[in-house]
Amino acid sequence: MNEQITVIDITLDNFNQIVIEGSFNKPVLIDFWATWCEHCKTLTPLLEQIVASYGGQLILAKVDCDQQQQIVAQFGVRSLPTVVLFKEGQAIDGFSGSTTEANIRKMLEKYVEAPATPEGDLLEQAKTLYDQGDKIQAEALLKELLAQNNNNMLALILYARCLAERGELTEAETILNAVIDDDYKQELVAAKAQLAFLKQAVDLPSVEELQATVQEQPSSDELCYQLAIAQLAQQQYEQAMEGLLTLFKRNRTYQEDLPRKTLIQLFDLLGNDNLLVINYRKKLYQALY
Template identity: 55%
Template sequence: MSQDTPYIFDASTLNFDQTVIENSFHKPVLVDFWAEWCAPCKVLMPLLAQVAESYQGELLLAKVNCDLEPDIVGRFGIRSLPTVVLFKNGQPVDGFAGAQPESAIRAMLEPHVQRPAPAEEDPLVVAQELFAAGHYGQAEAALKHILQDDNSNAAALILYARCLAERGELGEAETVLNAVKGDEHKAALAGARAQLTFLAQAASLPDAADLKSRLAQNPEDDEAAHQLAVQQLARQQYEAALDRLLKLFMRNRSYSEGLPHKTLLQVFDLLGSDHPLVTVYRRKLYQALY
């Protein structure tokens, strides 16, 4: 699982004080405590690497294989995996346990890590990064500038529609998506349409607390399980929703004419084939099918 770069490296008992503690006096060091058997660790690791690379050297990422480094695990009292700890000036200053979305990771890092000096970046890339970080209003403003110069820019139109959808303008978002021409951005268009579908469905469903209460009384309430997954998707709780949908599929794959399977495929469209959660759950779905 190791693809080291100058900013990303393995830490061991032998080099931890040098690579993590000493380095943290110069740059913040994010430490990823993981193990080979831990599936959420494998979802999180490429996401952490992507975030670390985006800081262009202003953040270091150290990976600790807990099976190989029990002394470090004991030293920091690590009880569950994955656990991620941010070190600064020789001390742990923040962190989290369990797989987290990119937006939550960046929000945790923001007070501690200096942003790299902005380069002359592609405005669309800037808008995509803002959207990924959950700054929908800023992303929308950046996209409006792009579309003023080129109102047929398909990638900008699709992302603009997703920004509109996130603030509840589903009809307007649908109109924008209908203006996208050509097949070049077919996958992104399918993902945006899936997002609209989940947001529209969630608006007409019982709220999450009621659905959780139903499932507590009857864990095999298939309707409540699917509806809760849709509510979670509308709130971008993708891992929880994928896990719920897969369990529903394995328990009753024919529910509502194969709805769990169809919904899983919609989520894969929404997240995109390169997303680490899609890699994990596509494999799990394949194993369940065959």
């Protein structure tokens, strides 16, 4: 099969070669479509564009459902459009109906290495800089990226986080409130949790001052909570988690269960795979039951 051909019309004659055998070499995306299907008229060109961006790593196999009813019956297709992803001779994923480009790419990234793009490279560089603590350089790269495409939701979310880190809380909140893309719910929840902690910490004394005050008044629930928030604003996550958990164990009724709710917010910020989250989620569960 010609390696440059990435979009192929499927018939009974070539089905086994392209879909079954071919999927052992590279994933095959099967597009079940028909001329009378209105959603197909927008989805099929989008699939062709996405497959082309993978530079030969992915095949689009198009099945005209009016002409290839035996193949349609074999797959049990009940509605159009329907898309099925084949790999190593097996159907491994897919969807029915229309969806967004972001959703399709999110599905594909689990099975195919994402194509490198200048925009993607900039975003990855910005993420790396942000994670390393270089928020200024990360923000500069994000500005460059957003100047090219101000609809990149992940870039907008990370840009808002950079703004929040340097105290531009109102602008960061405006940006996050404008992000409505359902594809990045987790990233948006994390950014909003970070912003909430920073807003709470604005009028608080420094971590050092609060630590000194708590040593003098260790039984003050309010001071202990303030210290945890100040620590969160400084990204002292483990200390904050320990303080919130201790406060929860000591006084579950404080501010209507606020320590536990704040811990849950912090778990959202750091993500379920974070080792601190795994550890303290278990500790919180044990404290609850």
